[in-house]
Amino acid sequence: EVQLVESGGGLVQPGGSLRLSCAASGFTFSDSWMSWVRQAPGKGLEWVANIKQDGSDKYYVDSVKGRFTISRDNAKNSLYLQMNSPRAEDTALYYCASGNMDVWGQGTTVTVSS
Amino acid sequence: DVVMTQSPLSLPVTLGQPASISCRSSQSLVYSDGNTYLHWFQQRPGQSPRRLIYKVSNRDSGVPDRFSGSGSGTDFTLKISRVEAEDVGVYYCLQGTHWPPYTFGQGTKVEIK
Numbered sequence: 001e002v003q004l005v006e007s008g009g010g011l012v013q014p015g016g017s018l019r020l021s022c023a024a025s026g027f028t029f030s031d032s033w034m035s036w037v038r039q040a041p042g043k044g045l046e047w048v049a050n051i052k053q054d055g056s057d058k059y060y061v062d063s064v065k066g067r068f069t070i071s072r073d074n075a076k077n078s079l080y081l082q083m084n085s086p087r088a089e090d091t092a093l094y095y096c097a098s099g100n101m102d103v104w105g106q107g108t109t110v111t112v113s114s
Numbered sequence: 115d116v117v118m119t120q121s122p123l124s125l126p127v128t129l130g131q132p133a134s135i136s137c138r139s140s141q142s143l144v145y146s147d148g149n150t151y152l153h154w155f156q157q158r159p160g161q162s163p164r165r166l167i168y169k170v171s172n173r174d175s176g177v178p179d180r181f182s183g184s185g186s187g188t189d190f191t192l193k194i195s196r197v198e199a200e201d202v203g204v205y206y207c208l209q210g211t212h213w214p215p216y217t218f219g220q221g222t223k224v225e226i227k
Contacts, residue, residue, distance in 0.1 A: 035216070037163075044204075044206065044218055044219075044220050044221045045155070045157075045163060045206055045208075045218045045221070046218065047213075047214075047215050047216035047217070047218070050214075050216075059213070059214040059215075060214065061214070061215045062215070095162060095163070100165075100168070101153065101155070101163075101165055101208065101210075102165045102168070102174060104162040104163055104164070105162065106162055107162060
């Protein structure tokens with residue numbers, strides 16, 4: 001079964017840090033671009049970042065550039081999102097998705113608050 | 115950035131009746147390879163998004179044939195031929211031609227009258 005399982009969400013203070021993880025199974029992870037997509041409470045979907053199969057290329061939405069870092073470990077079939085200096089507006093449900101967005105995880109919730 | 119504009123934002127539909135959602139992009143979504151990277155997603159209440167249609171008109175595996183996508187250039191449409199109760203949710207279009215960033219439409223909420 002093709003599956004993505006996110007973890008690592010929680011409450012984080014503004015200016016703190018948090019690392020999200022996404023475990024992939026059921027498909028060849030190392031062959032896939034991967035993305036993070038978020039959804040603020042009651043709002044629509046926003047693409048956050050993506051990463052090439054070998055990790056050599058990474059792209060970000062402007063609002064997180066310089067603060068968030070996407071990475072992957074193909075040996076562990078895992079995708080990560082390092083969130084540094086989060087802001088209140090980063091509060092959202094964070095999904096990982098395959099490069100074609102044909103597979104999504106269940107999401108992990110991040111709340112940025114003091 | 116490419117702006118995706120959906121209409122309507124709310125769509126009350128009678129069971130068994132058709133429904134249509136429009137998605138317009140601020141620039142043409144035809145890529146240099148000739149493909150148009152416009153996709154449609156369904157998000158049922160409390161669930162993760164699910165891709166329904168890719169590259170304008172291709173249904174994903176397991177998607178009922180009552181769902182269809184059409185369009186070209188900057189104007190696209192998702193149609194449901196006969197709405198069923200399980201179709202309730204929010205529908206999003208996504209452009210993957212001019213990225214980064216990928217951009218979604220605002221979402222259209224489909225509900226039963």
